[in-house]
Amino acid sequence: MQIVILGAGYAGLRAALDLDLLLRERKRTDTVILVDQCPYHQLVQVLHHTVASSAPVQEAIYDLATLLSKSKVRFVQGRAAKLAPQACQVILEDGQLLTYDRLVITLGAETAYQVPGAEANTLDLRTYEHAVRLHNHLIAQFTAAAKTSDPQEQRMLLTTAIVGGSYTGCQLAGELAAWADDLCRETGAPRPQVRIALLERGHLLLRDFGLWATREAERALDKLGVSVYLDTSVESVEPRALLVEGGQVLRAATLVWAAGVKGPDLLRASGLPVDATGHVRTDRFLRVLENPLIFAAGDCAVIPDPFAGQVPATASYAMRQGSHLADSLMAELEGREPRLYDPARLGGLVSLGPEYAVGNPLGIPLTGYPAVLMKKSIERWYRFLLTDQS
Ligand SMILES: Cc1cc2nc3c(=O)[nH]c(=O)nc-3n(C[C@H](O)[C@H](O)[C@H](O)COP(=O)(O)OP(=O)(O)OC[C@H]3O[C@@H](n4cnc5c(N)ncnc54)[C@H](O)[C@@H]3O)c2cc1C
Missing domain, CATH: 3.50.50.60 (FAD/NAD(P)-binding domain)
Structure with missing residues (x-):
């Protein structure tokens, strides 16, 4: 089988690396292709540090070729321009055509400019x-x-x-x-x-x-x-x-x-089911509605949450959805039933300058320096996870 993953952000990269691990454990030869327009993985959640730093910082990006070097994932740098779900094809901006048996869409969100100018x-x-x-x-x-x-x-x-x-x-x-x-x-x-x-x-x-x-x-x-x-x-x-x-x-x-986001335009243009803001609609297995061969996760998707309406769009959720998708795809390859995606109450943390943060990790309200420390630890853990697998 050939699995194409579009977008190497928090959700897509995690899906690719975890799936690769599962495939190698089972000595399977299915192909995983990861597509991104950039040659690097971006830590979007630290971009405000990149803006406001006197030293030239590259701490927000990781070279994808290095991150994938220990895996069998094939990386294709290119911008997805169109999807043809009927033909199971992805067309890249440079004309390259990729066919898939299963497609994973993890393209993140785009800025929505709601007012003139x-x-x-x-x-x-x-x-x-x-x-x-x-x-x-x-x-x-x-x-x-x-x-x-x-x-x-x-x-x-x-x-x-x-x-x-x-x-x-x-x-x-x-x-x-x-x-x-x-x-x-x-x-x-x-x-x-x-x-x-x-x-x-x-x-x-x-x-x-x-x-x-x-x-x-x-x-x-x-x-x-x-x-x-x-x-x-x-x-x-x-x-x-x-x-x-x-x-x-x-x-x-x-x-x-910084006042609004929408799903990538190519999802609506390709005829996939999207909500009013262009986010692709999935079921609770992260499968795109009416498209059994296509999955979606992260900020580009609107995922139902039985308790909270829909799953929040944050890096922590995106990453876990990527991992969940790796398991689901493996289950499909082995002819097993995939598991329902059950979003844990992860909460979130927001920094307000270098010395203060506020949030509700795991639902517990936290402020001040303890919140800063926790946010930094989560970031460090994510960096460790990235470099540990490469
Ligand atoms: C400034 C800022 C701060 C944030 N802080 C936090 C935080 O502290 N904690 C938190 O949990 N969340 C935070 N978020 C939200 C978090 O970053 C997102 O929820 C997360 O990035 C979503 O992950 P994703 O995998 O869905 O998409 P992304 O991480 O955005 O990845 C999408 C990938 O798709 C690629 N791509 C897009 N279009 C195409 C195309 N057409 N063809 C090929 N590739 C394409 C992109 O290059 C990118 O690599 C923050 C967001 C911003 C903007």
């Missing part, structure tokens, strides 16, 4: 490339601010506005606030003029965690000097300006859009 006038943070671009952009703005004598221009150059108060927005705001001292020292920009604004349409930050977490996050961000604006809806975006409901304008040289 957002796509053209903001930066986003979903990939390592985005993080490096944002890092360089900020250095350029602060350097320009150090050179100008116009106070209004300086204020604008040193203002960063982040739209969206979820994981990405909160973590980025906290990290940028902590980086500002170093950045000003290195570029000569005046620290008192630096302003970081976090705008959220709803009345909670980190709404998945509930009211207590939002209050903790607001307090921690306020302490770092981040201005949080709740119940603030951005209506459109122009170059260097956010137009907010009620007619207010926020001018900033750095605008970051």
Whole structure:
């Protein structure tokens, strides 16, 4: 059998490595092909560190060829452009055609720009490339601010506005606030003029965690000097300006859009069943509805949860779904019934600068330095897991 896995993120890489291990244990010769547009695996959950770090950091990426070197997984670098489920084929952007007996879709999510001008006038943070671009952009703005004598221009150059108060927005705001001292020292920009604004349409930050977490996050961000604006809806975006409901304008040289995600466009375009935001719909076996040969996991999928409606889109869930899929595929190959995917209550942790975090790992509310330590341990464990298998 030939199994093609699209996307080498948390879900896809784990599915590939675990399946390879199972196949080798059973001395089977089935082929596993892992496809990604990048030559590296990205630790998306540390991208805010990449943005806000003075030293050039590559700690957010791992070379896929090295990670796969001990396995029999075949890596194909390419961008999936189209799926042809009837013919069991994947067509890559360069024209390459891959056929499959089973397909696993783990392509992650894309940024959804819900208001006019957002796509053209903001930066986003979903990939390592985005993080490096944002890092360089900020250095350029602060350097320009150090050179100008116009106070209004300086204020604008040193203002960063982040739209969206979820994981990405909160973590980025906290990290940028902590980086500002170093950045000003290195570029000569005046620290008192630096302003970081976090705008959220709803009345909670980190709404998945509930009211207590939002209050903790607001307090921690306020302490770092981040201005949080709740119940603030951005209506459109122009170059260097956010137009907010009620007619207010926020001018900033750095605008970051972290306010929405959607499933990859190619899923809808290929005729797969998707929800209103383009996430592919699966059953509780992670099998794409009406497509018995196709599975999906991670941020690109909408997976039913019998207790919570749908499974949260985080790295921890994605990784475990990848592992689950490896087991399910092995069961299929051996003619056994696959197991239902049962999402454990993993909870989550969000950093708010280097010295504070908040979250509910395994459902237990945790704040402050213990939460930082736990978040760091989880990250270290994941890095260990990656390098241990390569
Ligand atoms: C800034 C930020 C911070 C976060 N922090 C946390 C956190 O602290 N904890 C947590 O649990 N979660 C966090 N998350 C969420 C977490 O990163 C995602 O839930 C996780 O990355 C989802 O894993 P995935 O495997 O579904 O997708 P991804 O990890 O995004 O992987 C998708 C892969 O598919 C590839 N790909 C995409 N399209 C194509 C294509 N057309 N062809 C070929 N390859 C393609 C990409 O290159 C990528 O390698 C954070 C997210 C962001 C953006």
